[in-house]
Amino acid sequence: MKPKISDVAKVAGVSPTTVSRVLNNRGYIGEKTRQKVDEAMKQLNYFPNDVARSLFIKKTFLIGVIFPTTTNPFYGQLIFHIENIAASLGYKILLCNSQGQEDKERSYLRMLQRNQVDGIIAGAHNRGVKEYDIPTLPVVGVDRYLSENIPVVSSDNYDGGRQATQLLINKGCRNIIHINGPIYLETPANLRRKAYEDVMKDNQLPPITYETDGDNQAVIKQLFDENPRVDSIFASDDLIASAVIREAKLRKRNIPSDFKVIGYDGTETTRLLLPELSTIQQPIREIAEKTIDILTKEINEEGDRSQMETILPVRLIESETT
Amino acid sequence: MKPKISDVAKVAGVSPTTVSRVLNNRGYIGEKTRQKVDEAMKQLNYFPNDVARSLFIKKTFLIGVIFPTTTNPFYGQLIFHIENIAASLGYKILLCNSQGQEDKERSYLRMLQRNQVDGIIAGAHNRGVKEYDIPTLPVVGVDRYLSENIPVVSSDNYDGGRQATQLLINKGCRNIIHINGPIYLETPANLRRKAYEDVMKDNQLPPITYETDGDNQAVIKQLFDENPRVDSIFASDDLIASAVIREAKLRKRNIPSDFKVIGYDGTETTRLLLPELSTIQQPIREIAEKTIDILTKEINEEGDRSQMETILPVRLIESETT
DNA sequence: TTTCATATGTCAACCGGATGACATATAATT
DNA sequence: AATTATATGTCATCCGGTTGACATATGAAA
CATH class of the missing domain: 3.40.50.2300 (Response regulator)
Known part of the structure; x- marks a missing residue:
């Protein structure tokens, strides 16, 4: 059985509340106690259960990402950067390959909501998928107009x-x-x-x-x-x-x-x-950056509703076929 | 506020237990009741909270996927197929780009465990990352020997x-x-x-x-x-x-x-x-299939410990550079 | 000596849903 | 009339962790 806070508490010889305090750095904690708790966690190979934590704090730090396919190099690279930047901010990516199919897109949207994601980034969109309009959930589109209420990031x-x-x-x-x-x-x-x-x-x-x-x-x-x-x-x-x-x-x-x-x-x-x-x-990197910037601001309710469209500059690469 | 089961129950005029029974298709449910509940859910735009559900059933249907980068077309295509097959089995993908960095790999492993993933697929591996040996968690390697106890799938x-x-x-x-x-x-x-x-x-x-x-x-x-x-x-x-x-x-x-x-x-x-x-x-597709096959069997404790290495045949494509 | 910041414990409630135990009611069978 | 399958409700407990309220103890500062 996976160890839980109370197991750690027993081994460390402290109360569960104290363990929680150590984990979250809340209230007063003595140096010796902190060490005892850390050792107990190491000894038991304890990992806090983020599912339980998410349930209570009502935040999962999950971002749903919906694109047609990671096989396409553009999406592959875009998703790489999105994941990368998100990870640096403590967010995790739930990956969805819609393959341009409406029904998949819809079922992914349901799935993401059931999983209580904090936000969604979508570059897949079939006309008629109105389910993106989720009043309670921040969504940002990449190169796709998802709805009038959803900000879009694209290049010029x-x-x-x-x-x-x-x-x-x-x-x-x-x-x-x-x-x-x-x-x-x-x-x-x-x-x-x-x-x-x-x-x-x-x-x-x-x-x-x-x-x-x-x-x-x-x-x-x-x-x-x-x-x-x-x-x-x-x-x-x-x-x-x-x-x-x-x-x-x-x-x-x-x-x-x-x-x-x-x-x-x-x-x-x-x-x-x-x-x-x-x-x-x-x-691509800048698109990812801007997208996450807008999304996280919306998640933290600092969204700027005035700027619904962000357009980033492109660059001409002249090589040998012109 | 997001609606919960008790809200649905109120609107449908039934008890929360009945709503749960409808959701999980357990016990006796009358046709009219089922309809009332379904309507109430639609009306409230209710989505079951899988975080709460996961906490109770101790299963998340999450699979952690760790590869160097989705930018590389091989990994991009592999991850596409993994996600695809996993989705058809009801599993969701938590995406990790390790970029070949040990510390990232380690921190992803911690993250995945905190998130209570049901299993891990990994094709990233730096020597010295022993953290893959997690007794309680199924892991499958792709083209990488992660440890003696971890099955590997690769091509020939x-x-x-x-x-x-x-x-x-x-x-x-x-x-x-x-x-x-x-x-x-x-x-x-x-x-x-x-x-x-x-x-x-x-x-x-x-x-x-x-x-x-x-x-x-x-x-x-x-x-x-x-x-x-x-x-x-x-x-x-x-x-x-x-x-x-x-x-x-x-x-x-x-x-x-x-x-x-x-x-x-x-x-x-x-x-x-x-x-x-x-x-x-x-x-690539077959590698993904086999990997998920082994992983899900381990998750369901039907793992076959005798076959630790799976090798799939490759195909020579003769084109114009030879 | 009093006061207060520090340190820790106990306890209960809560997050949203699942489930088992048990009660009750109706309708169909025997 | 008795039995039984069907249908629904009530209630309590659990999953693992967070948090607030409150009690208690210690050492240092006033």
Whole structure:
């Protein structure tokens, strides 16, 4: 049986209350007593039961984190930083991979509430999941509009889209196509596409966009078939950009002289595996920092309801595909 | 204030015990009563408090997961599958990024015990962290020997190393160099190197190994400088392999005619970003499955202490760098 | 000598829910 | 009419730790 406070008290020869006082540094405690208690805890290999503690203090120091999948390098890196910063503040992470499925998202939300998390960070969101509006529970969205009452942190997607498109134009491209993931999500990431369209129009160029539903390869083939004169592609993330490069090489296009590609995200993993890819790098660490900052302030009821949207600057990385 | 069982009872016009009976499906419950209770719960937006429940039943359905970092695509994908399978069994994941630091690992272990996790899955391990030997708590290691009493799940690293080396030899390479990450970890992954050395010796070829401490690029440059005649490299993971390719291209080596590279891991992300890389693919999903299978059996005290090591087969992916 | 800060103990209530014991009531069976 | 399965209520206890109230003891300062 796991030892409890009363067991520690017996071994140390003090009262349970005294042990609790030592644990929580409350009231008067003598130096010798503290030592006796510490020794007893070590001897019994005692660990305070945070479940019991949480029940009483009505706080778990748990943060629920919902993203589509840790497999994607962007989310993997973002979650790493979130966990990291949270841990430094004494918070622990309950991990949820929603996989873009509404029902999973809903059931995770129930689960997190049953577990009495102190707050939720979510970057997954299907239209129609209204369950995020929980009056009693702080929630922060990352790159996703969850509800009018929920603060969002994202990078400057519009500026990123603008920079990417402008770069291609500056390099002399005219037949620039944008390709993005599922657009039905109400996400600030759609601004990348909007910026692309705006910049194209400003330059009297016709915007053409494709959308992948997951099968990147098929859509990209179609794109090339339907647009033989395409001279560059702005992909809404680096994975798609990579598939584009692949297909372009198969079609004997010369990168970057004959054909240019720029991606989006600029994760550590992409930089390592595909350093030649030009891309728009998101400030992942800063997004994590800001998100936790807002969330913990809401948890401690110091939330600033005036700033509902936080936008962080992106950085253009010019490499060898542009 | 969050509603509790007694609030639900009041609204439904029944006793708290009856509500608890409905929640746990225990004893006799009338259909009308069940409906009244369900409605009351919906009306109050009631969620059972799992903290209180856990305290009483002495089970949290929490699994602590400790790996170096979710940023690495191998761990990201592994954790995704672990979370996924765990969720389907009603378990939740407490995520820990140890970053290869002993002190972090230790403090995570304390944290997990305080939180009364039902079990721990760990793939991080620094020599000297003996705290994994927790008599009362099921632990399973992934690709890491944590202690003599802790079961390990890994892929067949020796066979992977053998296949990789043999492939290079079969392709006519003779100056094959192995490069791996920090080797001081007591990990089955060291078998990759052992296999490389064995195969080389079997073929009367001198094994040469390099070790990176994190700064891949520097070590790789040094490797090329010191071994101008190197004709192929077996890297212990795909990220290193990618850096090797990078450097080889800088040195105008022609891949694969003039110079060959094979990596290790074969994650989804690598396959997407660097599909041309030949590699040894680990069965990540199966590793996750087996790990959880062993862990849950230990949690339910159906553990099979005879099988302390589980080794799953790897798969050679021949692509364009060999 | 009195006063007070320090140190520790005892005791009870509480956090929210689970559960066993027991009482009671209704309706269906025998 | 007696028995039994079904349905619900009351009550107390427990899970492990926190906290406030109150008592008591000691040594130092006033």
